[in-house]
Amino acid sequence: MIVAAVPVKRLSQAKSRLAGVLSREERESLVVYLLERTVAALRESGAVDRIALVTAEADLAARLSVEWLPDAGSLNGSLRAAAVCASNAGAGGLLIIPADLAFLRPDDVAHVVHARSANGGVVLAPAEDGGTAALFLTPPDVLPPSFGAHSARLHEVLARGRSLNLRMVSTPTLCFDLDEEADYQRYTAGVSV
Numbered sequence: 001m002i003v004a005a006v007p008v009k010r011l012s013q014a015k016s017r018l019a020g021v022l023s024r025e026e027r028e029s030l031v032v033y034l035l036e037r038t039v040a041a042l043r044e045s046g047a048v049d050r051i052a053l054v055t056a057e058a059d060l061a062a063r064l065s066v067e068w069l070p071d072a073g074s075l076n077g078s079l080r081a082a083a084v085c086a087s088n089a090g091a092g093g094l095l096i097i098p099a100d101l102a103f104l105r106p107d108d109v110a111h112v113v114h115a116r117s118a119n120g121g122v123v124l125a126p127a128e129d130g131g132t133a134a135l136f137l138t139p140p141d142v143l144p145p146s147f148g149a150h151s152a153r154l155h156e157v158l159a160r161g162r163s164l165n166l167r168m169v170s171t172p173t174l175c176f177d178l179d180e181e182a183d184y185q186r187y188t189a190g191v192s193v
Contacts, residue, residue: 121165126152
């Protein structure tokens with residue numbers, strides 16, 4: 001069984017770096033739209049068995065008919081708790097995928113999951129900005145999630161330091177995350193590469 005965990009901030013706090021181009025209500029609407037797209041891509045990929053939203057807002061999970069995992073106070077603390085939950089549920093793998101991959105497609109999800117090694121380990125999809133666009137862990141607790149600025153390099157170093165199988169993947173639609181105003185301009189123009 002493969003579990004997908006999608007971390008999402010409180011809507012009132014989401015996408016604050018876009019405040020120069022979008023109102024708070026517009027940012028909230030954008031986050032919900034991107035989240036809906038992400039959940040749809042996960043479902044349509046056929047590559048994951050369960051989807052959990054990691055957030056302080058349980059109603060978002062209910063709205064999307066996915067499981068809810070409560071926010072543990074920090075992004076990485078919440079994702080580590082998600083790894084424990086996935087392990088306890090008997091999952092063989094945990095796919096962590098942010099909700100702000102604006103051009104994510106179902107085949108991107110399948111590409112990440114199918115890139116895994118038969119012996120377990122880590123599949124890492126770096127984002128354009130150096131962050132982590134997707135992290136697939138087999139088993140779910142093989143590596144502590146360490147998202148943040150330049151986290152792709154950190155995940156790579158951690159995996160290599162533990163002598164884990166590491167596979168790097170990238171597609172133009174997977175590596176684009178919508179964080180900054182320049183990203184928003186590319187997004188509205190429909191440019192993912």
